[in-house]
Amino acid sequence: MSSPMIRNNICLNAHPKGCAALVESWIARAKNAQPLLDLSGRTAWNPPPKAVLVLGGSTGYGLASRVVSGFGYRAATVCVSFEREPSDRKVGSPGWYDNAAFDRTAAREGVFAASLNLDAFADATRDAVVALAQGKGLEFDLVVYSLASPVRTDPKTGVMYRSAIKPIGAPYSGKHVDVFSGGFSVASAEPATAEEEAGAVKVMGGEDWSLWIDALAKGGVLARGARTVAFSYIGPEHSHAIYRNGTIGRAKEHLEATAKELDRKLAATGGRAWVSVNKALVTRASAVIPVIPLYVSTLYKVMKEKDVHEDCLDQALRLFKDRLAANPVPVDSAGRIRLDELEMRADVQAEVARRLEAVDASNVAALADLEGFKLDFLQAHGFAVPGVDYEGEPDPREI
Numbered sequence: 001m002s003s004p005m006i007r008n009n010i011c012l013n014a015h016p017k018g019c020a021a022l023v024e025s026w027i028a029r030a031k032n033a034q035p036l037l038d039l040s041g042r043t044a045w046n047p048p049p050k051a052v053l054v055l056g057g058s059t060g061y062g063l064a065s066r067v068v069s070g071f072g073y074r075a076a077t078v079c080v081s082f083e084r085e086p087s088d089r090k091v092g093s094p095g096w097y098d099n100a101a102f103d104r105t106a107a108r109e110g111v112f113a114a115s116l117n118l119d120a121f122a123d124a125t126r127d128a129v130v131a132l133a134q135g136k137g138l139e140f141d142l143v144v145y146s147l148a149s150p151v152r153t154d155p156k157t158g159v160m161y162r163s164a165i166k167p168i169g170a171p172y173s174g175k176h177v178d179v180f181s182g183g184f185s186v187a188s189a190e191p192a193t194a195e196e197e198a199g200a201v202k203v204m205g206g207e208d209w210s211l212w213i214d215a216l217a218k219g220g221v222l223a224r225g226a227r228t229v230a231f232s233y234i235g236p237e238h239s240h241a242i243y244r245n246g247t248i249g250r251a252k253e254h255l256e257a258t259a260k261e262l263d264r265k266l267a268a269t270g271g272r273a274w275v276s277v278n279k280a281l282v283t284r285a286s287a288v289i290p291v292i293p294l295y296v297s298t299l300y301k302v303m304k305e306k307d308v309h310e311d312c313l314d315q316a317l318r319l320f321k322d323r324l325a326a327n328p329v330p331v332d333s334a335g336r337i338r339l340d341e342l343e344m345r346a347d348v349q350a351e352v353a354r355r356l357e358a359v360d361a362s363n364v365a366a367l368a369d370l371e372g373f374k375l376d377f378l379q380a381h382g383f384a385v386p387g388v389d390y391e392g393e394p395d396p397r398e399i
Contacts, residue, residue, distance in 0.1 A: 002390050004383045006180055009287040011381045015390065016086075016398045018382025019097035020104075025385075026064065026313050027105055030071040037072045037321050048073040048325075051138040051223070053129065055080050055120050055145050055212060058095030059380060060283050061231050062146030064316035066102065069142065072320065076112035076138055078129060080120045082149075086396035094284075094381050112136070120147055121208055123155040123215075130219030139223035140216060142324075145209045145230035148285060152203040155211070163203035164247055165289055166192035172241045174291040175356070177364055179373045184361035187290035192247045204251035206230070206258020213262055213273075225270035227324065228262060230255055232275045234340065236349055238356060239295055260335065274329065276337040278315055282376035295356065297368035299343060302351045304369065308342045311376070315339050 005012040037048075052069040056062040057079035069075045079099060086092035099115035106113035114132060118125040133140065153160045166189050176187035192200070209230055216222040232252045234244055243249060255275055262273035280299055286292050303309040310318075323329055323337050332338050342348065355367040364370065378384040 002392065002394050004378055004381060009178065009180065009293070011284070011377070011383075013381070014091050014094040014097060015382030015385075015388070016091065016097045016394050016396070018379070018385040018388045018390075019094050020101035020382075021385045021388050022379055022382065023063070023067070023098050023101040024105060026067045027071045027102075029313055030067045030317070033068075033317050033321075034072055036317070037068070037325075049075045049142040051076045051078075051133075051140050052142045052144065053078050053080075053133075053140045053216070055143070055209075056147035057081060057144070058083060058098050058115070060146070060148075060281070061278060061312050061316065062144060063095075063098055063102075064312040065144045065146065065319070067313065068316045068320050069144075070102070070106055070111050070113060071109075072317070074111050075142075076136070077106075077114075078132065078138070078140075079113075079115045080118055080125060080129060081115070082119050083117050085117065088396065091394070091396040097382065119153075120212075121149070121152045121155065123211075126212060126215040130215060130221055133216075133221035134219065139221055139226075141223040141226050143213065143216065143222075143226065143228040145212070145228065147208065148283075149203060152208065154202065161199040161202035162196075163200045163251070164192055164196040165200075165242070166190065166196060167241050167246045168192055168197060168250070172246075172290070174238075174242070175294055175359065176291050177294045177297065177368070177370070179287065179293050179297060179370045179377070182365070182370065184364055189242060189290055197247050197250055200247035200251045201254045204248065205254030206256075206261075207254075209255070210258050210262060213265070222271075226266060227271060228266070228273045229276050229319070229324070229337070230259065230274075232256065232277050232336070233280065234277050234344075235280060236295070236344070236352070238353065239291060242290055243292070256334065256336065263335075272329070274331065274335070274337050276319060276323070276339055277332075278339045279310055279343045280340075281312060281315075282373055282380065284377075284380060287373075287377055293373060294359070294364075294368060295352070297370050297373045298352050298355050298359070299348075300369035300372045301367065302348055302355070303342065304372070306348060308345070308348070310342065 058081035
């Protein structure tokens, strides 16, 4: 029987059929939401996007944005992601199968889609995307930047930078739960060095995003009035020491500063640039960030009880329907799109804070949604997806 191989909260395998089934379920939801996405009568962003580039579009928020673009608006989509290809004996990464399922469904329904399995940080990849767009006559009117990687090689210097998830200035410790074993502990992290802080900004900041916009404009494949959005997160005070005030936060601050620079640059042709602050959700990375699994599990429990829980696709649908299609696009005082307003609602955060203060090994299963966290994590790798037969070993090359 095919089953997930989990070590230290990292899943080492994926299930081809399960990944495809999850993507297909998202596509069905996006198609059902088409009436909600109708832009007729709106003065902003009408007609809807015709060609969308998603950088990091194989999983999570990137994939959700691609699904809404391709099947909510029937836009041509190009995805760039760096995935592990399958072999005769070993499965590929979840994103490999996600991309294959998306492209297969798009081809069947007559929607243009291309998935490039390339290093999005490389200049050669930018050249490949420009050449593809020129050859197909595409001008991107939306660029979604959703890259997540632990390393990046600077294309100008050839230096490889690594991203560390650490606090800045002082050590940090906080309650932590292993959602798979149920083990409860105190997680600690030493403060980042100056080199680690700089590395995080190099990898996860806005430098690469800016290089992409410049390359697309230079290549003549960025439409007049093009829009671009990158994803970020702020979260509550509970996680600030390890997240917003840590190395990741420094990178996100750089990303937000880049958005303002790009906004000024694109304004010359009627374009815009934003950072979208999204809701905390389970990702392949969040399971290994100290204290985050406990916070997210508790948040899930509270938001589900209050009937305001959303997944990646829910967030993407709201991004397009209620934010990008609005005139003007609603933003906060810092110019950011906010899709985290339900997470940060006062009553939600008050209850989450109360539970985090009280939680321990004896009551964690009651106060937090560990099962919900596990389910989302497993489904991101193609496991525990309804309707999928997990008997027997899957063919790694089955796409």
